Amino acid sequence: MRIELNLVPAAVQRRREGVSRRRVLVAVAVLPVLGIGALYAVLVIDARQAQEASRDYDARLTAVRPVAIEVSQLEGEIADLEQRQQRLRALVGQRQPRLSPLLAEISRLVPSDVWLQALTIDAGVVSLAGNAVHLRSVAVFAAHLDESPFLDQLHVVGLQEVQGERTITQFQMTARLRSTP
Numbered sequence: 001m002r003i004e005l006n007l008v009p010a011a012v013q014r015r016r017e018g019v020s021r022r023r024v025l026v027a028v029a030v031l032p033v034l035g036i037g038a039l040y041a042v043l044v045i046d047a048r049q050a051q052e053a054s055r056d057y058d059a060r061l062t063a064v065r066p067v068a069i070e071v072s073q074l075e076g077e078i079a080d081l082e083q084r085q086q087r088l089r090a091l092v093g094q095r096q097p098r099l100s101p102l103l104a105e106i107s108r109l110v111p112s113d114v115w116l117q118a119l120t121i122d123a124g125v126v127s128l129a130g131n132a133v134h135l136r137s138v139a140v141f142a143a144h145l146d147e148s149p150f151l152d153q154l155h156v157v158g159l160q161e162v163q164g165e166r167t168i169t170q171f172q173m174t175a176r177l178r179s180t181p
Contacts (some may be wrong), residue, residue, distance in 0.1 A: 102126075102127070102150045102177070111137045111143040121177070126151060128173045138171045151175040 007011065076114035103119075106128075110116065120127040128145075131137045138159065146154040157173035 013068075022133065050132070073082055105150055106145070109148065111141055113137045114141050124177045126175045126177060128175075130171060132169045132171065133166070135161075135169050138169055142173060145175065150178055152178050 008016075015142060030174045053131070068088055106116075106119070111132075114130060116130040118127070118130060120131040130135075132141070142156055152175065154173060154175040156171060157171050158170070160170045162168050162170055
């Protein structure tokens, strides 16, 4: 059993309890205000740090933006070059006739009184233009070309006699390239 004696007068004790209650009530009212103030201070500090970091990133981005634009343009050019490369590889991959044997064959077949002025190869079509001293030489040249293992569907598309000190015959011929002789 416990006995407790209080020798403080009741009026003083009530006053102390009243002061104590007021302190508690003030503390209850003041503590949230102080907590809110502290939270506000932390948020302000964080906002300033975030703003400084944002300025720093903006400064860095300002220096990097021209490089990023240039890189983007270069990537576009790279993509274009890769497409061109693929097209060229596709063309190379197609079976292309070798031209040196064809040219050697044509030079072997040209009669001595015929000279070529132009030889064009475009999309598998060979076009020949030249001059001859005699019309008969053009006919012989055309007959030899028609028998060539490199050419097919030979056509004489133009003949014209030109008068000068000497009469010469101008001619144009076309033929298709054969895929393999």
